[in-house]
Amino acid sequence: MVERIFEQILENRGISKENREAFLKPDYDNQHDPFxxxxxxxxxxxxxxxxxxxxxxxxxxxxxxxxVSASTVILTAFESFGFKNVDYFLPDRFKDGYGMNERGVKILAERGTNLILTVDCGSLNHTEIDFAKGFGIDTIVTDHHNIAEVQPNAVAVVN
Structure with a gap:
């Protein structure tokens, strides 16, 4: 039963039987250039x-x-790269909703944050990124959601 469900998931994602091995066991030497x-x-x-x-x-x-998954991956990567002064912030869904918010930015300013790296949010958070700039905090946006015609005023928007 589980095998059939797994096969259906792969099929739903457009992964043919011929490409399953490459998808499930990727060759990391043959990846797209992230730049x-x-x-x-x-x-x-x-x-x-x-x-x-x-x-x-x-x-x-x-x-x-x-x-949450992206935050964990990035925090683990930062640790492996030798970053010594790293923190994280996950908003409260009931108080904050999705994405960046001014309450969160204020908390990060109080914690002494110099640079925010968003994961899974930020593409539409123009006001909050400008608010962070007011505290001297730079922002790098990494996101996968639809972006506005006008990009937020971040150091970089990787989407």
Whole structure:
């Protein structure tokens, strides 16, 4: 039964029987160049400065499953890259709703955050990113949601 469900999930995602092996056991040497994503170079440059200067970097996720998962992956990566001053923030779904919000930005300012890295949010948070700038906090947006015609005023928007 589980095998049939799994096969249906793969099929629903357009993964043919011929491509399943490559999908389930990827060759990590044969991946797309991440620098083809918009603003990736700007994001990496800003993260390198933060690492060098031991700035406080806060991962700002969303409370849903992809936001929590992405936050965990990024925090683990930062640890493996030797970032020493890293924090995270996941909004309260009842108080804050989805995405960035001013309450969260205020909390991060009080915690001494220098750089926010959003995961799974931020593409539509123009006001909140400008609000963070008022505290001297830079923002890098990483998201997968639809973006507005006008990008937020972030250091980088990787979407």
């Amino acid at each position: 083809l994503l918009p603003d990736m170079e700007k994001a990496v440059e800003r993260l390198l400065v933060a690492h060098k200067n031991q700035e406080k970097v806060t991962v700002y996720g969303d409370y849903d499953v992809d936001g």
